[in-house]
Amino acid sequence: MPKQDPIRPTDDDARSLARALIDSATYGALGVIDRESQTPMVTRIAVGTDIDGTAVTLVSDLSAHTRALKANPACSLLVGEPGDKGDPLVHPRLTLQCRASFLRHGEDGHAALRNHYLASHPKAKLYIDFGDFSFVRFNVTSALLNGGFGQAFHLTPADLQLSDRLT
Amino acid sequence: MPKQDPIRPTDDDARSLARALIDSATYGALGVIDRESQTPMVTRIAVGTDIDGTAVTLVSDLSAHTRALKANPACSLLVGEPGDKGDPLVHPRLTLQCRASFLRHGEDGHAALRNHYLASHPKAKLYIDFGDFSFVRFNVTSALLNGGFGQAFHLTPADLQLSDRLT
Numbered sequence: 515m516p517k518q519d520p521i522r523p524t525d526d527d528a529r530s531l532a533r534a535l536i537d538s539a540t541y542g543a544l545g546v547i548d549r550e551s552q553t554p555m556v557t558r559i560a561v562g563t564d565i566d567g568t569a570v571t572l573v574s575d576l577s578a579h580t581r582a583l584k585a586n587p588a589c590s591l592l593v594g595e596p597g598d599k600g601d602p603l604v605h606p607r608l609t610l611q612c613r614a615s616f617l618r619h620g621e622d623g624h625a626a627l628r629n630h631y632l633a634s635h636p637k638a639k640l641y642i643d644f645g646d647f648s649f650v651r652f653n654v655t656s657a658l659l660n661g662g663f664g665q666a667f668h669l670t671p672a673d674l675q676l677s678d679r680l681t
Numbered sequence: 682m683p684k685q686d687p688i689r690p691t692d693d694d695a696r697s698l699a700r701a702l703i704d705s706a707t708y709g710a711l712g713v714i715d716r717e718s719q720t721p722m723v724t725r726i727a728v729g730t731d732i733d734g735t736a737v738t739l740v741s742d743l744s745a746h747t748r749a750l751k752a753n754p755a756c757s758l759l760v761g762e763p764g765d766k767g768d769p770l771v772h773p774r775l776t777l778q779c780r781a782s783f784l785r786h787g788e789d790g791h792a793a794l795r796n797h798y799l800a801s802h803p804k805a806k807l808y809i810d811f812g813d814f815s816f817v818r819f820n821v822t823s824a825l826l827n828g829g830f831g832q833a834f835h836l837t838p839a840d841l842q843l844s845d846r847l848t
Contacts, residue, residue, distance in 0.1 A: 541770060543710035545710075545723040551823075555757050555776060556758065556759040557825075558770065558774050588719060592724065595769075597765040602762075603725065609722060655720065656718075
């Protein structure tokens with residue numbers, strides 16, 4: 515690990531890597547602020563994407579992180595899981611800082627997202643239609659890409675757009 | 682996933698599983714509150730334990746999470762990584778809610794923790810003695826164990842003590 519960890523200028527390789535980390539994520543670590551204690555709470559969640567490339571998850575009203583997000587939508591999502599091989603701290607990962615928005619049954623876009631999500635998460639069919647389950651969309655305010663030691667980049671929401679929107 | 686996710690009464694199996702998740706962790710997801718935006722920020726960190734079993738990490742003053750913890754020690758640590766096999770959302774994991782405390786070079790306990798940490802993290806020898814690196818101890822205020830679907834437990838700091846302290 516270098517003693518200095520300067521932020522590098524964002525380039526297309528960094529944008530592509532960040533986008534790939536979102537698109538390939540099946541799960542991640544969600545950080546919310548617990549309402550009572552005002553302390554962060556990090557939990558593991560399933561991760562998918564909406565049609566526009568926004569990271570999404572499916573949550574139950576019964577979950578502690580859902581209650582926290584309803585009280586305070588400021589949150590963070592870490593994606594880029596190292597698996598079993600190599601040094602986890604060298605594996606690329608992406609920290610998204612976000613405002614969460616809920617998309618509930620019957621709301622505009624829910625049906626389309628439901629179909630899109632089930633294509634990548636077929637097991638969610640078991641509970642996706644329960645009344646207490648909603649989608650959460652992670653609307654990015656800023657992002658930090660760590661591509662490994664000495665490979666840190668600050669990214670903007672525009673840097674994370676789907677590539678067909680950049681052309 | 683069951684529609685209800687009730688918290689079960691804590692038993693010794695839950696305590697043992699939680700303790701094992703801390704003891705076997707080599708890395709985890711740290712959630713802090715970014716000072717400027719008051720938004721959570723989740724990053725991947727190395728994880729070890731102090732001699733008393735407290736989860737610890739080693740941080741650089743140059744890191745964003747270090748700056749956040751200095752401004753606000755409320756944080757969360759998620760341990761229990763699923764690796765490559767099976768459904769990540771069935772794999773047991775432990776959410777710790779904590780107050781972080783720093784242990785710097787020359788302070789009481791630093792030398793002992795340095796030796797203890799290097800035994801489990803020998804690669805840290807490359808940077809552990811740099812002036813900008815400190816230990817952070819994660820002093821647990823509460824914990825949530827998710828042992829898989831329908832296996833949720835609230836744990837107290839006492840539930841997480843090393844087993845030789847329970848006897």
